[in-house]
């Protein structure tokens with residue numbers, strides 16, 4: 001169930017240049033949110049940024065009634081959001097998304113994220129306490145690396161890689177995941193990140209018969225299944241194709257289901 005509320009900003013932190021974390025006070029939102037959900041945020045009343053901006057939930061603190069998200073400044077909407085201050089109210093619609101990450105006591109899982117796709121994986125990792133978690137995070141370069149300590153704490157093994165080798169391992173996150181999987185197969189893979197990474201994870205998971213869940217961050221309009229702006233082609237087990245909406249049926253999909 002999604003609610004629309006004015007929530008007070010109770011925390012704001014600049015993690016690195018252009019990337020901010022915002023904490024919102026809302027007992028209701030914290031109670032309703034699940035790993036993989038996202039929020040549609042009204043950044044201002046201006047016509048220029050009339051459409052809400054979708055941002056994943058990074059952290060849910062049910063005890064204190066706080067929900068947090070992290071975002072990168074991309075355009076006007078996220079720029080305005082980065083200027084909002086502690087104490088101000090932010091209107092949010094959420095939690096959105098009916099396809100969320102499955103949280104079960106799998107024995108050994110891989111979590112793989114790239115760029116801004118790593119944020120929803122944090123709440124997921126927090127909820128997989130009974131599994132051995134191997135986390136693979138990829139960034140373009142060292143200036144974009146975030147949340148290393150947070151994922152270190154939640155993972156049994158963490159591999160950070162950068163495309164240019166400027167920090168930790170050089171290369172793509174998926175190559176490190178594949179290497180570890182060849183030693184011992186994962187029971188499940190969770191992924192969120194750029195499309196080329198998701199396509200590579202999907203191909204690997206299907207080829208190796210590993211169940212995988214992909215969180216898609218398609219461009220969105222309404223966020224509630226009304227505008228068809230986020231349609232993605234899917235197929236069922238008989239190969240029948242149909243369009244589903246990332247906002248309504250996702251954002252998390254079974255890797256065997258989506259055509260990306």
Ligand SMILES: Cc1cc2nc3c(=O)[nH]c(=O)nc-3n(C[C@H](O)[C@H](O)[C@H](O)COP(=O)(O)OP(=O)(O)OC[C@H]3O[C@@H](n4cnc5c(N)ncnc54)[C@H](O)[C@@H]3O)c2cc1C
Nearest residue numbers: 053054055056070071072074075076077078116217218219
């Ligand atoms: C389900 C979902 C979850 C998301 N979670 C996060 C998150 O946790 N943190 C985060 O930083 N961002 C996240 N995003 C992306 C975020 O919504 C966009 O970056 C934001 O809406 C851009 O708004 P803007 O007004 O700043 O930029 P705009 O002016 O609207 O666009 C600026 C540039 O960004 C591109 N862009 C806009 N939206 C997207 C998108 N969805 N995918 C790729 N490119 C885009 C535009 O094409 C343009 O080049 C998520 C998107 C979705 C759909």
Ligand code: FES
Nearest residue numbers: 221222223227228
């Ligand atoms: S964003 Fe409008 S249908 Fe998904």
